[in-house]
Amino acid sequence: KQEVTQIPAALSVPEGENLVLNCSFTDSAIYNLQWFRQDPGKGLTSLLLIQSSQREQTSGRLNASLDKSSGRSTLYIAASQPGDSATYLCAVAHYTGANSKLTFGKGITLSVRP
Amino acid sequence: EAQVTQNPRYLITVTGKKLTVTCSQNMNHEYMSWYRQDPGLGLRQIYYSMNVEVTDKGDVPEGYKVSRKEKRNFPLILESPSPNQTSLYFCASKLLPSGNTIYFGEGSWLTVV
Numbered sequence: 713k714q715e716v717t718q719i720p721a722a723l724s725v726p727e728g729e730n731l732v733l734n735c736s737f738t739d740s741a742i743y744n745l746q747w748f749r750q751d752p753g754k755g756l757t758s759l760l761l762i763q764s765s766q767r768e769q770t771s772g773r774l775n776a777s778l779d780k781s782s783g784r785s786t787l788y789i790a791a792s793q794p795g796d797s798a799t800y801l802c803a804v805a806h807y808t809g810a811n812s813k814l815t816f817g818k819g820i821t822l823s824v825r826p
Numbered sequence: 827e828a829q830v831t832q833n834p835r836y837l838i839t840v841t842g843k844k845l846t847v848t849c850s851q852n853m854n855h856e857y858m859s860w861y862r863q864d865p866g867l868g869l870r871q872i873y874y875s876m877n878v879e880v881t882d883k884g885d886v887p888e889g890y891k892v893s894r895k896e897k898r899n900f901p902l903i904l905e906s907p908s909p910n911q912t913s914l915y916f917c918a919s920k921l922l923p924s925g926n927t928i929y930f931g932e933g934s935w936l937t938v939v
Contacts, residue, residue: 755930758930812874
């Protein structure tokens with residue numbers, strides 16, 4: 713059974729820091745990995761999608777990497793800002809039978825202090 | 827604009843009173859799915875549908891029903907809601923094949939008293 717872990721559960725950093733959020737998964741038979749952002753009481757916003765054949769994706773100050781063989785992904789946030797405060801979830805897409813399924817980590821709640 | 831729309835966004839209901847949470851997408855996606863999000867448990871899949879009239883159980887289907895009569899709609903039905911179904915519910919859709927981005931609705935906050 714696929715399991716996705718994100719540690720720590722919460723992180724507080726001062727504004728301007730570069731930071732790395734980690735995600736690990738137990739089964740490398742995935743076809744992609746997606747990072748999402750969730751603001752309190754809101755839905756999920758997709759940040760980056762990395763296909764299983766890719767090593768990384770970049771969007772603005774965000775860079776996500778994928779090492780499928782070791783079951784790890786990282787989300788790098790450059791020059792963090794208070795507006796980056798949110799919960800960040802990673803999810804791996806895989807098949808279970810006919811189900812094209814996403815298994816989520818429990819998220820990392822990031823607080824960026826001004 | 828590409829959208830997944832859920833209604834209602836907020837609902838307080840009583841135990842045993844049937845309710846339906848609607849989900850509609852305007853992207854002609856084959857795949858649709860329902861998730862619930864609970865503190866400490868994360869997001870868990872309730873049901874999914876690979877296409878019209880094709881639905882199947884996810885990880886936590888007990889107490890829920892779904893239907894997929896049209897491609898754009900995927901309602902979640904709680905026939906007899908109980909307090910343990912108090913949760914934040916998300917509908918999602920994507921275009922098959924599976925490598926495509928999944929899109930989520932804004933979420934529906936459901937409280938059962």
